[in-house]
Amino acid sequence: MAARIALRVPFYSPGRLAPKITAPTLVQIAERDSVTPFKVAMKAAGRIPKGEIRTYDCQHFEPYLDPYFDTVVTDQLGFLAAHVPTVQP
Secondary structure, rough: HHHHHHHHHHHHOOOHHHHHOOOOOOEEEEOOOOOOOHHHHHHHHHHOOOOEEEEOOOOHHHHOOOOHHHHHHHHHHHHHHHHHHOOOO
């Protein structure tokens, strides 16, 4: 990472822009996350107008591992099926 990025970190607040997101958005949150605290993530996600929130009783990186992986991916596929149009032959 470039050193100049470190100067921006204190001002980084993605939740501030959440209300401007216009696309349907799936936000998946780990309930025991120590990297992105649960309450902070929920607050930001709750500000997305077309946001759908799914929570998982796991830590930050555990959605990539069993037993969470299948559930997380199933939720992603369900979200895509509901919101991304498919082309019919």
